[in-house]
Amino acid sequence: MTDVNDVPKVERPPGVPMSQWPSAYEYVLPTGAPGTVTLTIDGREVKAQTGDLLIKVAQDHGTYIPRFCYHERMKPVGMCRMCLVEVEGMRGMQISCATVVADGMVVHTQSDAARQAQDGVLELLLINHPLDCPVCDRGGECPLQDTTLAFGPGESRFVEEKRHWEKPIPISELVLLDRERCIQCGRCTRFADEIAGDALIAFGSRGAHTEVITFPGDPFTSYFSGNTVQICPVGALTATPYRFRARPWDLSAVETSCTTCSVHCRGALESSSNRLVRLLGVDSEPVNHGWLCDKGRFGYEVVHSEDRVRHPMVRKNGELVECSWPEALDVAAEGLKRALELNGPKSVALLGGARGTNEDAYVWARFAKGVVGTDNVDAQLGDGIPAEVALGLPEATIADLDRAAAIVVVGLDLKEEVPVLYLRVKRAAEELGVPLIELAPRDQGLTRYASTSIRSLPGEQGETARRLADALGGARGTDAGADAAAALLEGRAGDIVVVLGRGDLAESAASTVRAATELARLPQARFIVALRRGNVRGAMDLGLAPGFLPGRVTLDAGREWFGHAWGSVPATVGLDAEGILRAAEQGRIHALMLLGTDPHDDCPDHALAEGALNAAGFTIAIDAFVTDSTKRADVFLPVTMWGEKAGSVTNLEGRVQRVGQKVSPDGTAMPDWRIAAELALRLGVDFDLEQPEEVQDEIARVAPAYTGIDSTLLRRARDGAVAPVADHRDELVLGPVSIPLTDARWEPIRPGLDAVELEDAKTANDEADALRADRLTSVAQSAGAPPAPALHRFTGGVTDTAPPARDAYALRLVTGRTLYDGGITVAASDSLSELVADPVLLISPQDRDRIGVEDGAEVRVTSARGSLTLAVRADAAIGTGTAYLPFNLPGSGVSDLVDLSTAVTDLRVESLS
Amino acid sequence: MAVTETRIVTNRLREFTEDSWTIDRYLATGGYDMLRQALTMQPVQIQDEQVKASGLRGRGGAGFGTGQKWSFLPKGIYPRYLAVNGDEGEPSTFKDHMLIERDPHQIIEGVVISAFAIEAHIAFIYVRGEFALGIERLEQAVADAYAKGFIGKNILGSGFDLEVVVHRGAGAYIAGDETGLLSSLEGERAMPRIKPPFPAVQGLYAKPTVVNNVETMSTVPHILRMGGEEYAKLGVGRSTGTRIFSVSGHVARPGNYEVELGITFRQLIDELAGGVRGGKQMKFFIPGGASAPWLMPEHLDAPLDMDYVGSELKTMLGSGAIMVFDEDTNPALIAWRLLKFFAHESCGKCTPCREGSMWLEKVLFRISHGLGRPQDLDMMLSFGSTIVPGLNAPFSQTTICAMGPSTMSAVVSLDRFFREEILEMCNAGAARPTIPVTSA
Amino acid sequence: MSSFTPENRDRAREIVARYPFARSAVLPLLHLAQEQDGWVSPEAIEEVAALVDQEPAQVLGTCSFYTMYKRDGRKELVVSVCTNVSCLVNGGPELYELLSERYSEAGDVMVEEVECLAACDTAPVFQVNYEFHGNATGESATTTIEEYRSGARVPRGVSGGKRA
Ligand SMILES: Cc1cc2nc3c(=O)[nH]c(=O)nc-3n(C[C@H](O)[C@H](O)[C@H](O)COP(=O)(O)O)c2cc1C
Ligand code: SF4
Numbered sequence A: 001m002t003d004v005n006d007v008p009k010v011e012r013p014p015g016v017p018m019s020q021w022p023s024a025y026e027y028v029l030p031t032g033a034p035g036t037v038t039l040t041i042d043g044r045e046v047k048a049q050t051g052d053l054l055i056k057v058a059q060d061h062g063t064y065i066p067r068f069c070y071h072e073r074m075k076p077v078g079m080c081r082m083c084l085v086e087v088e089g090m091r092g093m094q095i096s097c098a099t100v101v102a103d104g105m106v107v108h109t110q111s112d113a114a115r116q117a118q119d120g121v122l123e124l125l126l127i128n129h130p131l132d133c134p135v136c137d138r139g140g141e142c143p144l145q146d147t148t149l150a151f152g153p154g155e156s157r158f159v160e161e162k163r164h165w166e167k168p169i170p171i172s173e174l175v176l177l178d179r180e181r182c183i184q185c186g187r188c189t190r191f192a193d194e195i196a197g198d199a200l201i202a203f204g205s206r207g208a209h210t211e212v213i214t215f216p217g218d219p220f221t222s223y224f225s226g227n228t229v230q231i232c233p234v235g236a237l238t239a240t241p242y243r244f245r246a247r248p249w250d251l252s253a254v255e256t257s258c259t260t261c262s263v264h265c266r267g268a269l270e271s272s273s274n275r276l277v278r279l280l281g282v283d284s285e286p287v288n289h290g291w292l293c294d295k296g297r298f299g300y301e302v303v304h305s306e307d308r309v310r311h312p313m314v315r316k317n318g319e320l321v322e323c324s325w326p327e328a329l330d331v332a333a334e335g336l337k338r339a340l341e342l343n344g345p346k347s348v349a350l351l352g353g354a355r356g357t358n359e360d361a362y363v364w365a366r367f368a369k370g371v372v373g374t375d376n377v378d379a380q381l382g383d384g385i386p387a388e389v390a391l392g393l394p395e396a397t398i399a400d401l402d403r404a405a406a407i408v409v410v411g412l413d414l415k416e417e418v419p420v421l422y423l424r425v426k427r428a429a430e431e432l433g434v435p436l437i438e439l440a441p442r443d444q445g446l447t448r449y450a451s452t453s454i455r456s457l458p459g460e461q462g463e464t465a466r467r468l469a470d471a472l473g474g475a476r477g478t479d480a481g482a483d484a485a486a487a488l489l490e491g492r493a494g495d496i497v498v499v500l501g502r503g504d505l506a507e508s509a510a511s512t513v514r515a516a517t518e519l520a521r522l523p524q525a526r527f528i529v530a531l532r533r534g535n536v537r538g539a540m541d542l543g544l545a546p547g548f549l550p551g552r553v554t555l556d557a558g559r560e561w562f563g564h565a566w567g568s569v570p571a572t573v574g575l576d577a578e579g580i581l582r583a584a585e586q587g588r589i590h591a592l593m594l595l596g597t598d599p600h601d602d603c604p605d606h607a608l609a610e611g612a613l614n615a616a617g618f619t620i621a622i623d624a625f626v627t628d629s630t631k632r633a634d635v636f637l638p639v640t641m642w643g644e645k646a647g648s649v650t651n652l653e654g655r656v657q658r659v660g661q662k663v664s665p666d667g668t669a670m671p672d673w674r675i676a677a678e679l680a681l682r683l684g685v686d687f688d689l690e691q692p693e694e695v696q697d698e699i700a701r702v703a704p705a706y707t708g709i710d711s712t713l714l715r716r717a718r719d720g721a722v723a724p725v726a727d728h729r730d731e732l733v734l735g736p737v738s739i740p741l742t743d744a745r746w747e748p749i750r751p752g753l754d755a756v757e758l759e760d761a762k763t764a765n766d767e768a769d770a771l772r773a774d775r776l777t778s779v780a781q782s783a784g785a786p787p788a789p790a791l792h793r794f795t796g797g798v799t800d801t802a803p804p805a806r807d808a809y810a811l812r813l814v815t816g817r818t819l820y821d822g823g824i825t826v827a828a829s830d831s832l833s834e835l836v837a838d839p840v841l842l843i844s845p846q847d848r849d850r851i852g853v854e855d856g857a858e859v860r861v862t863s864a865r866g867s868l869t870l871a872v873r874a875d876a877a878i879g880t881g882t883a884y885l886p887f888n889l890p891g892s893g894v895s896d897l898v899d900l901s902t903a904v905t906d907l908r909v910e911s912l913s
Numbered sequence B: 001m002a003v004t005e006t007r008i009v010t011n012r013l014r015e016f017t018e019d020s021w022t023i024d025r026y027l028a029t030g031g032y033d034m035l036r037q038a039l040t041m042q043p044v045q046i047q048d049e050q051v052k053a054s055g056l057r058g059r060g061g062a063g064f065g066t067g068q069k070w071s072f073l074p075k076g077i078y079p080r081y082l083a084v085n086g087d088e089g090e091p092s093t094f095k096d097h098m099l100i101e102r103d104p105h106q107i108i109e110g111v112v113i114s115a116f117a118i119e120a121h122i123a124f125i126y127v128r129g130e131f132a133l134g135i136e137r138l139e140q141a142v143a144d145a146y147a148k149g150f151i152g153k154n155i156l157g158s159g160f161d162l163e164v165v166v167h168r169g170a171g172a173y174i175a176g177d178e179t180g181l182l183s184s185l186e187g188e189r190a191m192p193r194i195k196p197p198f199p200a201v202q203g204l205y206a207k208p209t210v211v212n213n214v215e216t217m218s219t220v221p222h223i224l225r226m227g228g229e230e231y232a233k234l235g236v237g238r239s240t241g242t243r244i245f246s247v248s249g250h251v252a253r254p255g256n257y258e259v260e261l262g263i264t265f266r267q268l269i270d271e272l273a274g275g276v277r278g279g280k281q282m283k284f285f286i287p288g289g290a291s292a293p294w295l296m297p298e299h300l301d302a303p304l305d306m307d308y309v310g311s312e313l314k315t316m317l318g319s320g321a322i323m324v325f326d327e328d329t330n331p332a333l334i335a336w337r338l339l340k341f342f343a344h345e346s347c348g349k350c351t352p353c354r355e356g357s358m359w360l361e362k363v364l365f366r367i368s369h370g371l372g373r374p375q376d377l378d379m380m381l382s383f384g385s386t387i388v389p390g391l392n393a394p395f396s397q398t399t400i401c402a403m404g405p406s407t408m409s410a411v412v413s414l415d416r417f418f419r420e421e422i423l424e425m426c427n428a429g430a431a432r433p434t435i436p437v438t439s440a
Numbered sequence C: 001m002s003s004f005t006p007e008n009r010d011r012a013r014e015i016v017a018r019y020p021f022a023r024s025a026v027l028p029l030l031h032l033a034q035e036q037d038g039w040v041s042p043e044a045i046e047e048v049a050a051l052v053d054q055e056p057a058q059v060l061g062t063c064s065f066y067t068m069y070k071r072d073g074r075k076e077l078v079v080s081v082c083t084n085v086s087c088l089v090n091g092g093p094e095l096y097e098l099l100s101e102r103y104s105e106a107g108d109v110m111v112e113e114v115e116c117l118a119a120c121d122t123a124p125v126f127q128v129n130y131e132f133h134g135n136a137t138g139e140s141a142t143t144t145i146e147e148y149r150s151g152a153r154v155p156r157g158v159s160g161g162k163r164a
């Protein structure tokens, strides 16, 4: 028989790759022409935009329509049927979550029919829902419970047997599922699929047997799994770190920003009995849309780690022993003084500072540069991007991604390093149709959403970027990949937003700098410099970078201004991290301050870090943990951590936001900035700073890019302020922030503002203008001040050296960061430390076959620097001729292979069997 | 005068029982002539002068005007798709099964003409997975039609291209709902989608799509043969033409009967299907598949007219399945079994349907097995009005698809016609039925 | 490691190519797997997922929605007995009871109760590997099933059990 298989193939619409599926959001609710409509809700006339959903319009005007499946950040599915209302002229009941408002619409949300329908749906939802509220994590803050109290019937008429499932089953290391409590709203499965792109949970079976499933052996290991727990409207999904830890009525919350990476997602941090127990995502339109990654969500555990250092210590007879603060500070100050006497300020260096707040960074910068007089200061560790580049490129905000002509991602794997930014880029590409051009050494998180991926081999990124920039600039015809990328921009207006980072720490930073230089040639290019460390941007902005003073001004440009403000500044530009480590190795650093940094584990060149730490003179650790680096310190000054101190931080787009204090530290740890102030006092300078607000006000006064961003503005700006404010005045929204769950129990997160607040915010914006103008003039007019220095601009001009030729047997090393790495946040969090993967050398299938090894076999890996034994596996994501090893994973040892002074790292891989 | 069948769509398969499904027989009986003719016409001519003029209404259940449905396709948006609904799962409907097994080329010809008329270049025929023989024959027919140039590139030299893909279902009644079908065709759970957007605007792959039933498609070539206006002369009122009715249950001659619309239920059931077998009396009958509210013997003289049945009898002709039950039937048992079906087949998306059908099934199980409580019937009506507000025909609904309200048809019918009997059963803990059954 | 035979892998690719978007091929691919193995194994689900660029959880979710796919081991003969109303009033439930009892121990025969099979004019109806048999009695059904078991009847070459 002729088979239907033999029929000619169907032609695919051009340009649609097989894998690309028109996802659910391609089905759009019909809307009218843009404009405003007027409708009546429960007798009140309200205005809305065409295309708005009724449920949202009602909510914005103070009418809460109950709902379970609807979530503002996801497409409506209309499945729970809880949000039924009556619309005059339409037959039957309408679900307000999928009803688009229309002019003249008359809606009744409280009519008898509407109430009856809502009550009825609730009754049906409850018949199979267990009555275990007293032992349920959600009890007390449960939308189902609350809706039942507000809308529900009094008693149950259901006398039959309820549906039974095995009680909670783990669906991942972090999330448990209780199917009996599930009301099949599909929020979690839609989140996993639509938002996170990790469709590892789905609905299985059907009808009353519908359940959320994972594929056996393939758990819900999404970096974003915790969000499902937060948006589940019942207690069906619970997080293992929080389970049974607290009851909602015992909790109190403070609004904060997560500083696990440099995105700084908005959150509400909650504690019970002076212990942090939960971080909830808060919806911030410009930053995180309410989402958090799991590392950020559960990383608070590190704060209560047993291993925290709780009291100062000094080295006595070779041992670090506890002592009093005055003693420790005196010893530290003495050590610094001795170094200064011995060889002046250039023999003193400070590494780190990316983990603290802006206040910490500023006071330490003032201490190092204004008091000690050294410019050997670096918040990065040879793994980043030089400050002159990072602080000087034309900038884009996160929200600019949504409206970009195209997004170019250079280097880093956003999913591993800045996960919630990854979600934003994914959304822009997938949902908003922004062309995504990826320039990376291998297939990574965003590759599947990229319109085009250009592979760049280690050392060749600059050159690849040049060809791309040429093509984007109009010079086509030399590179097919670049031409294809450029073609994507045809007919699209707007900026090209470049997300720039380090995709390969085994390759010299010059390669990335060159790429930035090339792309910066494009007049429409604007950059988001994606450095991962929590507040690295704030640290650099506030002076913890060589050659820079607070507020994005160079040492030279700011000399006079800061000379006036501080008294003195270093004479010459100092060393960066690599230079500091090298100088230390050579015995030229007599005092080394380690400000929450661990070069031993976190610097790509382990031999260099090790040599430096061993040879450095007097070492002061300002840290919360004894690490491989800080264990060598002569004096240990314990610091408070995130959650234990208030302040501000600056994210990768330059947005300054608040972090809140929720618990007090046990022990006597101090905020970093206060330690700097204490040391300054001992070196004869009184900063006269007592509160973080005072530091903020000083920053606003003296740091040019932060002009006007003082404590008042920070307290009132709902989404923070992007520095410099003068360039981002439209983004300033003044108004109160509502913390989720505490005041409103309907939704875990109530995105945005209430209507009334919105009105407030609008008038407040004029106020903001006035406020800002006021601040600017007050700075300019302060008596006797020199003219304010200009902000630094990066003008390019850095070149990289072409990498040496690779011999045919060598593989060029790529090493990048993974989310769950060897860092202290993961290592000291019980829940996260379980998630760290074993290091495996990944090579292309072709290279595996050439070398002749099986997946999982042990191989010997040798570079010019060192040698390791590791398991190997083939992965099609890896390009031929390259090998990938994750950076800073326990046991990966990759930093033993890297030499920071070389452009690339070539490996020899030999089978051991 | 005794009624007879009016065999239009079923003529070939009745005449040539040995080989009605082969391409040779099809060609020998004038097959694909209408396709040839259609390809010389303008698509809009077929739409307006033929299909719309014929008054053809969909044979899948909802009875929506076929020409009208086609005209909803937004202008200028391509590609468009045609999806043919052969999922026939409505209990006691077995006409599409017969058409697929015994006259697949007739469907294909209708599909190619319709695709041409709506300017689609891919058509999917979604066939219920359990129809193994039907799928085999349909796939064969598609292959033969390709071979003969009735499908494929440049059909019969006209320049019109069409691919036809036979898509096999896998056991889900809800895949018969038009948006459920599209989800299923997209490789998904067959979950119906919220409307709007309607399939005509955003259907398969979010592109304009027409979903039509197998019998509807099979009728299209005959409309062209007869001429739209001529076809419209058959039938009654807005119910034009013929329809195939599947008659089953306690009748002497169960089977498919193609009749001109407008004859009475009595003519169909008594004269064609031989009436209630074994000399028994009819207790009640269901006129349009499991989803339709029931009727009583006193309704037998009503005409088979979609509008009349809807407005006067508060039920529907639906899928054309007529189930007849004799005097000994326990109506609660039938209602329970139908609810067991709905509970089993609810996709689970809408709370009222998912939970409501399960609850109704459990209560009806008790009632039909002698464990009813006096308040049960009213309680079902009470929580059932969450699914069907007001419980008045035509049913309004709180669910996405029409399956939700269908779950209440049997319960509403019990209340309409058998309230006393049910209450008596509940009060007396009436005798258990003889059939051992378990609740789903 | 492919769970499809090389021949079926080619077939699978052809099936995928029939649709404008790969995911549409999920149902036919699952049928293909079941046709080959007599059930849809977890390995097959993983392979189908890879072919259509979905996660295995999504394919499992889809697979478990449809009653024809058997996921708990190989089925030689699937006997589907309708008990919906037209069959109910013609002895369907009794037929189901009888057959399921008779074959409760038989490893190669799976008796299942199904919804209306769209052949009510021949009620009661059952299928063996989706081949229809109407007007059945307990005895005639048993005879038919035994014919399949002995090889005297060959199941139609479509999924649901072993392919001849
Ligand atoms: C739950 C449900 C099941 C349905 N099942 C079928 C079916 O099996 N076959 C069918 O043709 N239509 C079925 N329909 C009707 C279809 O949704 C749709 O109206 C029909 O296929 C359109 O074709 P027509 O206009 O040619 O009738 C069903 C509808 C619902 C709500
Ligand atoms: S009414 Fe029932 S079958 Fe229809 S979409 Fe809703 S839950 Fe699914």
Ligand code: FES
Pocket: A066, A067, A068, A069, A070, A077, A078, A079, A080, A081, A082, A083, A084, A095, A096, A097, A098
């Ligand atoms: S919130 Fe509208 S249907 Fe669920």
